[in-house]
Amino acid sequence: MAERVVSTVPGALLALLAAGLVSQLALKALEPRPAATAADLPSPPSITTLRLASLGEPTATANLLSLYLQAFDTQPGISIPFKDLDYDRVESWLVRILELDPQGQYPLLMASQVYSQVPDENKQRQMLDLAYRQFLLDPNRRWRWLAHATIMAKHRVNDPSLALRYARAINRYATSAEVPHWAQQMHIFVLEDMGEVETAKILLGGLLASGAITDAHEARFLTQRLNALQAAEKSSPVSRR
Amino acid sequence: MNHATAATYAPSRRNARRMGAIARYTLLEAWRNRLIVLVIAAVALLTLLSLFARELAITESGRLQTAILASTLRVASVFLIALHILNGLTREFNDKVLELMLSLDLPRPAYLLGKFLGYAIVALAVAAIATVPVATFAPIDSALAWGCSLAWELLIIAALSVFCITTFTQLLPAAAFVTAFYLLARSITAIQLMSGSSLLGADTLGQKVSAVLADALAIALPRLDAYTQTAWLVNDAGGQPALFNLLLQTTVYVGLLLAAAMFDLYRKNF
Numbered sequence: 001m002a003e004r005v006v007s008t009v010p011g012a013l014l015a016l017l018a019a020g021l022v023s024q025l026a027l028k029a030l031e032p033r034p035a036a037t038a039a040d041l042p043s044p045p046s047i048t049t050l051r052l053a054s055l056g057e058p059t060a061t062a063n064l065l066s067l068y069l070q071a072f073d074t075q076p077g078i079s080i081p082f083k084d085l086d087y088d089r090v091e092s093w094l095v096r097i098l099e100l101d102p103q104g105q106y107p108l109l110m111a112s113q114v115y116s117q118v119p120d121e122n123k124q125r126q127m128l129d130l131a132y133r134q135f136l137l138d139p140n141r142r143w144r145w146l147a148h149a150t151i152m153a154k155h156r157v158n159d160p161s162l163a164l165r166y167a168r169a170i171n172r173y174a175t176s177a178e179v180p181h182w183a184q185q186m187h188i189f190v191l192e193d194m195g196e197v198e199t200a201k202i203l204l205g206g207l208l209a210s211g212a213i214t215d216a217h218e219a220r221f222l223t224q225r226l227n228a229l230q231a232a233e234k235s236s237p238v239s240r241r
Numbered sequence: 242m243n244h245a246t247a248a249t250y251a252p253s254r255r256n257a258r259r260m261g262a263i264a265r266y267t268l269l270e271a272w273r274n275r276l277i278v279l280v281i282a283a284v285a286l287l288t289l290l291s292l293f294a295r296e297l298a299i300t301e302s303g304r305l306q307t308a309i310l311a312s313t314l315r316v317a318s319v320f321l322i323a324l325h326i327l328n329g330l331t332r333e334f335n336d337k338v339l340e341l342m343l344s345l346d347l348p349r350p351a352y353l354l355g356k357f358l359g360y361a362i363v364a365l366a367v368a369a370i371a372t373v374p375v376a377t378f379a380p381i382d383s384a385l386a387w388g389c390s391l392a393w394e395l396l397i398i399a400a401l402s403v404f405c406i407t408t409f410t411q412l413l414p415a416a417a418f419v420t421a422f423y424l425l426a427r428s429i430t431a432i433q434l435m436s437g438s439s440l441l442g443a444d445t446l447g448q449k450v451s452a453v454l455a456d457a458l459a460i461a462l463p464r465l466d467a468y469t470q471t472a473w474l475v476n477d478a479g480g481q482p483a484l485f486n487l488l489l490q491t492t493v494y495v496g497l498l499l500a501a502a503m504f505d506l507y508r509k510n511f
Contacts, residue, residue: 024461034434
């Protein structure tokens with residue numbers, strides 16, 4: 001449809017349009033900028049309610065909930081320190097999201113890489129424990145989060161026994177061919193760090209002898225580690241890295 | 242009354258009468274389209290849905306019911322009003338009703354204002370119907386504030402729909418624009434806040450540009466997230482203190498949209 005020229009529009013209407021625009025701009029200029037306020041994280045709804053609300057799209061709902069939970073730390077205009085969050089509720093949300101979408105990895109990433117980074121040992125342990133419990137439900141898919149939890153337990157929480165427990169769980173339950181050897185061998189290095197050189201040596205030697213290592217680089221690296229362990233044992237009664 | 246005054250008075254009175262007639266026929270159209278019946282049915286269904294949700298709740302069942310009822314009624318009212326207006330005006334464009342009207346001695350603004358007047362009355366009726374169940378489950382003063390706010394929100398949507406269909410003259414682009422506008426206007430505050438703070442710890446050029454864009458959008462849009470809040474009904478704080486500002490925003494924005502719609506209508510060459 002062709003348009004008539006602007007001059008056909010009455011001047012009064014143009015004035016009204018301009019007045020409307022100016023009023024809107026003035027109103028917005030006078031309006032205070034929106035202020036951010038922190039809100040507490042609520043408890044998650046029950047899994048039944050969530051399934052009902054998902055309208056047959058549990059995966060999409062789980063992803064949206066992950067974003068919601070993530071956005072809770074960074075509410076509009078405000079960034080809430082993780083340590084200020086109620087971790088029991090955070091854990092409930094993460095578990096609920098995993099129940100909705102068991103194949104999703106997002107909640108475990110958040111547990112092991114985000115929520116466990118707070119300078120609060122109890123909260124760190126809570127998240128690591130969540131990663132461990134969820135790993136046991138689906139080891140071959142969730143091993144990487146427990147591997148990260150192992151490193152966290154060893155270096156951040158400084159609890160080698162906990163790290164060993166996690167590493168042994170990976171070795172024992174994550175048996176799929178897709179699980180890399182470095183993850184399955186983590187318990188050896190944890191043992192070594194704990195001063196359990198003899199055990200580490202036996203495990204490492206056994207692993208090399210079993211022929212499970214097919215990658216030449218990996219085999220060479222592990223052999224070097226075994227040699228280093230043996231050399232250290234000769235020079236010192238207790239070997240520590 | 243001298244001749245000059247009489248000459249200007251008579252057409253404006255005649256135009257007012259014509260606007261009234263157009264508004265009356267717009268109301269009649271809403272009645273015959275069974276819009277009101279549809280709204281009552283939607284309100285009844287959503288009330289039943291909220292009662293069902295109440296039965297599912299373990300705690301705070303009343304609060305949950307009111308929250309679900311109010312939020313769904315709000316969206317349903319906006320949806321029904323917008324579609325009704327877009328559909329009605331599209332038909333008038335397609336059936337050449339508008340051209341027939343304009344071939345008579347009827348100024349274009351009188352037609353547009355008459356239509357808007359009719360739709361505004363329909364919007365107020367829809368808001369009143371939606372407020373009835375809310376008022377039975379929430380404190381009456383909070384429910385009234387909620388209802389007033391819903392009415393003003395629907396007036397903005399009505400004016401927006403009139404503007405969109407005048408500009409696009411086709412249902413699909415107009416409906417898409419109204420939907421996008423509504424979603425954006427309800428989330429612009431959150432977008433503005435998020436773009437204004439460095440959530441990812443990076444103060445990049447992209448972030449600055451997005452913050453400027455969000456601020457620019459916020460100037461052009463009404464803050465619909467401040468309207469018709471469920472929190473007024475379920476929390477202690479009612480919405481009465483906010484009503485004056487919302488009324489002011491509604492007046493300004495409806496005026497702006499109608500002026501823009503008239504501008505477009507004036508420029509159309511039939």
